[in-house]
Each structure stands twice: as C-alpha cells, then as structure tokens.
Amino acid sequence: MEMIVVDPAIVKQRAVATARKLGAGDVRVAPAFDDRESRRRMRDAFSRGDFAGWDYGEDYAPRATDPRTLLRGARAVVCIAVPYAVTAPQQGAPLCGRVSNYAWSSDYHLRIRALLAAVARVIDEAAGAPVTAIACDTRPLAERALAAHSGLGWVGKHTNLISPALGSFVFLGEVVTTLELPVDAPLRKTCGACARCVDACPTHALRGDYTIDANRCISDLTQRTDSIPRDMRPMLGDWVWGCDICQTVCPPTRRAGEAGSLQDAPLDAQSARPSLVALLQLRSGDFRRRYRRTAMGWRGAAVLRRNAAVALGNALDRSAVGALTQSLWRDPHPMVRGHAAWALGRIGSPRALQALQDRCAIESDDQVLAEIRVALEPFNRVDA
Numbered sequence: 001m002e003m004i005v006v007d008p009a010i011v012k013q014r015a016v017a018t019a020r021k022l023g024a025g026d027v028r029v030a031p032a033f034d035d036r037e038s039r040r041r042m043r044d045a046f047s048r049g050d051f052a053g054w055d056y057g058e059d060y061a062p063r064a065t066d067p068r069t070l071l072r073g074a075r076a077v078v079c080i081a082v083p084y085a086v087t088a089p090q091q092g093a094p095l096c097g098r099v100s101n102y103a104w105s106s107d108y109h110l111r112i113r114a115l116l117a118a119v120a121r122v123i124d125e126a127a128g129a130p131v132t133a134i135a136c137d138t139r140p141l142a143e144r145a146l147a148a149h150s151g152l153g154w155v156g157k158h159t160n161l162i163s164p165a166l167g168s169f170v171f172l173g174e175v176v177t178t179l180e181l182p183v184d185a186p187l188r189k190t191c192g193a194c195a196r197c198v199d200a201c202p203t204h205a206l207r208g209d210y211t212i213d214a215n216r217c218i219s220d221l222t223q224r225t226d227s228i229p230r231d232m233r234p235m236l237g238d239w240v241w242g243c244d245i246c247q248t249v250c251p252p253t254r255r256a257g258e259a260g261s262l263q264d265a266p267l268d269a270q271s272a273r274p275s276l277v278a279l280l281q282l283r284s285g286d287f288r289r290r291y292r293r294t295a296m297g298w299r300g301a302a303v304l305r306r307n308a309a310v311a312l313g314n315a316l317d318r319s320a321v322g323a324l325t326q327s328l329w330r331d332p333h334p335m336v337r338g339h340a341a342w343a344l345g346r347i348g349s350p351r352a353l354q355a356l357q358d359r360c361a362i363e364s365d366d367q368v369l370a371e372i373r374v375a376l377e378p379f380n381r382v383d384a
C-alpha cells in the first residue's frame with residue numbers, strides 16, 4: 001500500500017460516514033489506553049464469581065482493558081453502535097417460546113464484522129498501510145467500557161451500554177487503530193435514581209450497583225451447555241434464547257423504540273416466537289438449516305431442545321405431555337431427557353406421572369434417573 005498522509009480529522013470523517021452508510025446508528029472515537037478502572041471492576045466481578053460459567057483466564061482482564069494488547073501501538077478506537085429490532089413480533093403459535101430480539105435475524109457477528117472491515121479499509125487506505133484490527137463480541141475487549149469512553153452512551157444498571165438517542169438495543173463493534181484519530185468526550189450521565197431494570201429482572205441477577213450476577217441471568221442460562229439449575233428453571237418463563245426484560249423496561253430504550261429509530265423486524269413470527277413443541281423435536285439437520293446462520297447457531301440443537309422442555313414445564317399445558325413423553329423416551333441427549341422429566345413433573349397430570357414412572361423403570365443414565373425421581377416427588381409440582 002502506498003503511504004498517503006491524510007489529516008486524521010478527515011480520516012475520522014470518512015470512517016464515520018462509511019459506518020453510517022452501512023447501518024451504524026452512532027460512531028465515536030475513544031483513546032486507546034490502559035483502563036485501570038474498568039480492569040478493577042472486571043477483576044472484582046470475577047472474584048465475586050459473577051461469571052463463574054465463563055472461562056475467563058487470568059490474563060483476560062488486563063488484555064480486555066488495554067486495546068494496545070490487541071493491536072500494538074494502538075492510539076484510538078472507533079466505537080460503533082448498530083441498532084437492532086425492537087418491534088414486538090406478532091403473537092406466535094399457541095404454546096410458543098420467546099427469543100431475544102438480538103437473535104431474530106441473521107447472525108449479527110457476520111453483519112457487523114463486514115461493516116467493521118469496510119471502516120478498517122477506509123482507515124488502512126488513508127494510512128497507506130494496515131493500521132487496524134477489528135473486534136465484535138468474541139475478542140478480549142471490554143467493549144462496553146470503550147463505548148462509554150467514546151461517549152456513545154453510558155453503562156446502565158442492567159450493565160448494557162445505553163445510547164441517549166438509540167437506547168440499549170445496539171450491538172457494539174470496534175476498529176482499533178494505530179492512527180491518532182481525534183477522540184470524542186465521554187458523556188457525564190448515569191441512571192440516577194431509576195431502578196426499573198433491577199425491579200423487573202425475574203431472576204434478581206441485577207444488584208442495582210451496575211453489576212450483574214451472570215450465573216442468574218436468563219441470557220446466560222439459556223446459552224449454557226450443561227444442565228440449568230433446577231431452582232432457576234421456573235424463572236425462565238417462556239424464554240428459549242436470551243432475555244430482553246431489563247432492556248424493554250428501560251426508559252431510554254423505550255423512547256428510542258417509540259421514535260422508530262431502530263430497525264430489523266423478525267424474519268417471521270416463528271423466529272421470534274417459535275413453537276415449543278417443534279423446538280423440542282428439533283433435529284440436527286433442521287437446526288443447521290434454520291438456525292446455523294443466526295446468533296442462536298453456536299450452541300447446537302440439544303441446548304434449544306432443553307430450553308424448549310423448560311419453557312413447556314413453565315407453560316403447565318397438558319397438551320404438551322405427549323411431546324414431552326416422547327422426548328423423555330427418545331431424545332438421544334440425557335440433558336434433554338432430564339429437563340423433559342422436570343417439565344412432566346411440573347405439569348403433574350396422571351399421564352405425565354405415568355410416563356415418568358414407566359421411564360424410571362428402564363432409564364440407564366444416572367442424571368436422568370435423578371431428575372425423574374425428583375420430578376415424581378409431590379412437592380415438585382406447582383399445585384402441591
């Protein structure tokens with residue numbers, strides 16, 4: 001690449017214009033620096049065990065809070081907020097689950113990485129050399145802290161970044177660069193006395209001091225690959241992937257939705273409100289066809305079948321007993337059979353209990369057997 005000397009303010013302008021043309025709702029620049037304050041917050045969170053289910057190594061916090069570890073010599077970070085769907089989908093089929101709006105359409109990682117790559121190209125071309133690295137979700141980078149430093153918004157009590165104009169239903173992405181682009185000022189804003197998200201969270205995951213116990217967050221629980229703790233299952237309600245409750249009640253996000261500044265309606269009602277029985281019966285081939293290209297595609301079909309079993313247990317609808325019984329007998333994954341047993345125990349109809357007893361006589365997996373035995377205990381039933 002030929003070295004071209006360009007005014008950093010013009011490079012910034014071009015980067016911003018490119019990002020906006022490709023769907024960014026706001027773009028601002030933060031300095032790349034060693035963010036000790038966010039590192040302290042992160043370390044405190046890890047030592048409280050707030051992220052016990054995540055495999056954050058010892059070096060995660062120092063790397064995530066210093067973009068210069070991602071790109072040597074980095075001086076600036078272009079922070080980009082891309083709005084996504086807020087429009088409530090039509091009511092789905094009877095007995096349908098609920099998918100978080102961030103997963104309604106095609107996988108955001110792919111869309112945003114394409115946007116970030118285009119912005120990076122603009123900067124590289126202006127510099128006449130590769131001077132950028134991009135990040136969205138999967139790289140060790142404290143994206144919300146960076147967005148807050150750039151002035152895109154503030155970190156709310158639900159721990160998401162809130163843009164004053166767009167609310168919090170925005171994805172974040174970054175282009176880290178060694179070019180010294182002019183930086184923007186952070187906002188001086190907090191949630192003040194508001195605590196709507198804290199009160200609305202059904203699992204009490206939010207503490208109200210801008211921290212979260214992620215082990216209790218439905219978003220985390222629906223994405224884990226092992227069993228969902230029994231005491232948490234009733235709190236999942238009909239969520240089968242992610243959760244939007246704390247953001248849906250958030251005043252700036254509500255205002256943004258009402259102003260119509262957000263986009264992306266679901267592909268169809270089925271994407272947002274899938275039939276729970278269909279999800280419970282989802283096989284790998286159908287999973288690949290339907291979900292591989294969405295943000296729900298990374299955990300596999302068994303996780304979705306498990307989540308559908310939990311939501312059916314919460315729906316307490318006897319019409320699901322047949323499908324749950326089939327699942328208890330036929331699902332190849334013991335985790336799914338175990339959660340189907342739990343759901344049958346919750347429903348507790350004579351047919352559901354008979355299915356549990358019959359299976360108990362021949363089930364060979366210890367964990368499934370343990371689930372069946374607990375499900376057969378009368379105290380486990382909702383009407384007990």
Ligand code: B12
Nearest residue numbers: 038041042100137143148155160161171172219220242243
């Ligand atoms: C792990 C993870 C999760 C976990 C843990 C969530 C959490 N609250 O940390 C789970 C699975 C629960 C999750 C859920 C969701 N996630 Co998530 N997740 C991540 C991921 C990969 C890492 C987050 C992380 O490191 N957490 C550890 C904590 C300790 O670090 P942190 O979140 O960065 O928090 C720092 C800042 O908040 C900062 N901070 C706090 N207060 C203040 C104040 C000031 C002034 C400053 C400067 C900094 C600051 O200090 C903290 C420590 O450094 C990020 C992508 C990324 N690389 O950042 C996406 C990300 C945070 N997730 C995202 C989304 C969309 C979601 C969901 C909304 C999806 C859904 N609908 O289900 C939910 C929201 C749940 C919730 N209430 O937070 C978006 C958030 C966009 C936004 N507007 O903020 C991100 C940024 C992905 C992306 N690129 O768009 N997620």
Ligand code: SF4
Nearest residue numbers: 201217218243245246
């Ligand atoms: S995403 Fe749901 S479970 Fe998680 S903190 Fe928000 S309201 Fe609570």
Ligand code: SF4
Nearest residue numbers: 156157191194197250
């Ligand atoms: S609901 Fe209120 S407290 Fe929670 S993040 Fe939004 S503004 Fe802050």
